[in-house]
Amino acid sequence: MTGTCPECAAEFELSGVEQGEIVPCPECGVELEVLNANPVQLGLAPEEGEDWGE
Amino acid sequence: MATVGVLCGRMRVEEKLLVAALAEAGVVAEPVVPTGLPLPPSRHPLPPAPAFAGGPQTDLLIDRFPERAAGAALIAASRATGSATIDAGLAATGDRLTVATALAAAGVPRPNTHFAWSAEAALAAVASLGYPATLLPLAYRSAATPLLDIDAAEAVIEHRAVLGNGVETLALVQAGVAVGCSSCFVVVDGEPVASDGGPEPDAVAPNLAARAAHALGARLIGVVVAETTHGPVVWDVQPVPEFRHARPLSGRPVAEAVAAMAIRLLKARAPQQEPMDPHDPRPVLAPAGHLNGHGNGNLRAEAGEVRDGVALFA
Ligand SMILES: [Zn+2]
Numbered sequence: 199m200t201g202t203c204p205e206c207a208a209e210f211e212l213s214g215v216e217q218g219e220i221v222p223c224p225e226c227g228v229e230l231e232v233l234n235a236n237p238v239q240l241g242l243a244p245e246e247g248e249d250w251g252e
Numbered sequence: 253m254a255t256v257g258v259l260c261g262r263m264r265v266e267e268k269l270l271v272a273a274l275a276e277a278g279v280v281a282e283p284v285v286p287t288g289l290p291l292p293p294s295r296h297p298l299p300p301a302p303a304f305a306g307g308p309q310t311d312l313l314i315d316r317f318p319e320r321a322a323g324a325a326l327i328a329a330s331r332a333t334g335s336a337t338i339d340a341g342l343a344a345t346g347d348r349l350t351v352a353t354a355l356a357a358a359g360v361p362r363p364n365t366h367f368a369w370s371a372e373a374a375l376a377a378v379a380s381l382g383y384p385a386t387l388l389p390l391a392y393r394s395a396a397t398p399l400l401d402i403d404a405a406e407a408v409i410e411h412r413a414v415l416g417n418g419v420e421t422l423a424l425v426q427a428g429v430a431v432g433c434s435s436c437f438v439v440v441d442g443e444p445v446a447s448d449g450g451p452e453p454d455a456v457a458p459n460l461a462a463r464a465a466h467a468l469g470a471r472l473i474g475v476v477v478a479e480t481t482h483g484p485v486v487w488d489v490q491p492v493p494e495f496r497h498a499r500p501l502s503g504r505p506v507a508e509a510v511a512a513m514a515i516r517l518l519k520a521r522a523p524q525q526e527p528m529d530p531h532d533p534r535p536v537l538a539p540a541g542h543l544n545g546h547g548n549g550n551l552r553a554e555a556g557e558v559r560d561g562v563a564l565f566a
Contacts, residue, residue, distance in 0.1 A: 207265045226262040 201238040203230060212238050254518045257284035257310035259317045259326055265496040266507075267316050273507035277515055284313065286326055311521060312514055314472070315339035316492050320347075320392050323491070336517045338510065340491040341469030347390040348424050351468060351489055358467035361460065361485045363478070364427040371413035377425035378405045387412075388424040392491055398429045430487045434478035437461035438495050440509035441471060441516070446498035457484045458501060464489065472510060 201212045208225035212232075215221060219232045220243050229243035256279055260267045263283050274281040313330045315337060317323030324345040327337045343351050355362055364381055368374035378385045378399055387408060388396045399405040413421045435449030437458055442465065444458035452458055461475035464486045474493025477484050495506040 205264045206262070206268065226264060228262060 199236070199238050201230075201232075201240045203228065204240060204242060205230075254279065254311040254521075255309070256281040256312045256314070256514060256518075257330075258282070258314045259284045259286070259323065259330075261285065261318050266494060269496070269505075269507040270314060270316070270510055273505070273511040274514060276508075277511040279511065279514060279518070281314070281514075284310065286317075286322065309333060310335045312336045312338065312517055314510065314514070315344055318393065318492055320344070320491055336521055338471045338513060338517070340473040340489070341465075341471070343392075343468050343470060343473055343489045343491040348388050348392065348488070349390050352424055355464055355467055355486055358463075360464050360467055361483065363480065363485050363487060366425045368421065368423050368425050371409050371421050374409045374421060374423060374425055375405060378402075378409075381425060381427040384429045386426045386429050388426060388488060390422045390424070396430075396488065398431060399425075400429075426487070428478070428480060430476060430478040433480075434476050434487055436474045436476045436490060436493065436498075437501075438474050438493050438498055438506050439465035439470065439472075440506060441513040442466060443509065444475075444501055445504060445509045446495055446500045446506050448498055452501070460484050460486060471513060 199212050200209050202209050203223040203226060205228045206223060206226035208223060210224050212221065215232045215235055215238065217232055217235045221230050221232065221240075222228070223230055230240045231243040233239045233241045256274060258267050258270055258281055260283055262285070263271075267283065271281045271283070310330065313327060313335050315323055315327050317326060327339050327344060331337055342354050346354075349367055352362065352365055352367075356365075366373075366377035366381065368377050368387075374387065383399065383401050383405075385399045385405070386396050387399055387405075389412075397408050399408060409421065412423075435447045435452075435457060437444045438446045439461050442462060444461050447458070457477045457479075460477050464475045465473050468489070470489075472493070474490030474495075475486060476488040476490065478487035498506055500506070
């Protein structure tokens with residue numbers, strides 16, 4: 199299964215990931231959250247300390 | 253051969269597009285990802301920042317660094333070594349208050365705005381401006397929050413005050429909301445090149461974006477223009493605009509426009525780098541590596557950059 203990094207558009211192989219898991223993008227290094235495991239959908243992992251109640 | 257750096261935290265789609273467009277134009281650009289070295293405490297172009305050994309060593313640095321306090325120090329360090337920079341001008345080195353002040357001083361139409369330095373001041377500002385209003389934290393990395401009614405305003409402002417340990421209450425409060433009535437224009441080298449909105453009915457909004465970029469001395473910037481009942485206003489700016497989905501206004505993509513500007517700036521710099529004296533290969537540029545280096549070299553490098561910026565819009 200392949201996923202696409204929403205930050206750098208790199209496509210990379212992912213296997214055995216579960217929804218909610220955090221994986222680093224092998225190309226740009228950003229932390230990605232597995233939003234959906236099958237088919238794989240990736241989003242930027244929420245940064246810590248950024249919640250100001252918005 | 254000229255060294256071009258793309259200052260970034262990581263290579264995202266935008267940075268890849270820039271490197272590809274530069275390569276297409278015959279210029280090799282490398283990502284410049286800062287090391288863990290601390291930076292000299294200067295973020296303003298004048299007075300000149302001291303040359304800094306840990307800073308980027310390039311002929312031209314394109315500022316795409318998401319964290320603005322560090323980005324500002326890094327471009328100042330880069331200019332101190334004599335590098336030209338492509339950045340958002342005052343928006344690259346300042347915060348939302350600096351930018352709002354400069355735009356107002358230049359007569360650029362803006363929404364009614366108050367600067368709130370405490371939770372009480374923010375609530376008083378919203379009460380005076382009326383609802384809806386928008387809270388824009390001073391730091392560009394923090395997103396704007398619409399305040400639709402008094403309950404939302406109290407909840408958001410007090411939450412920020414408590415969780416943000418006071419610092420996050422420093423914000424602009426602007427009348428109205430920009431959601432659904434604004435477009436972000438990417439202005440490159442004085443020209444509005446692309447927008448995230450639909451086709452423009454006329455040139456009013458793009459021209460306003462270009463005027464804002466000019467007032468800020470920006471070579472690459474995103475300018476958010478909102479439609480109000482009093483006409484378009486400059487709502488906010490983006491020092492490091494995203495443009496992967498931006499629609500070109502006249503056929504030329506953003507990355508291509510930036511590459512063209514890079515070539516222009518490198519050509520303008522070329523005579524400066526001709527050795528004036530065979531014993532002194534680069535007399536105009538300050539030597540890197542001296543935190544309290546010779547001011548003259550730095551001043552000349554900085555002044556050249558400022559002249560360059562003025563010439564850009566002349
Ligand atoms: Zn990536």
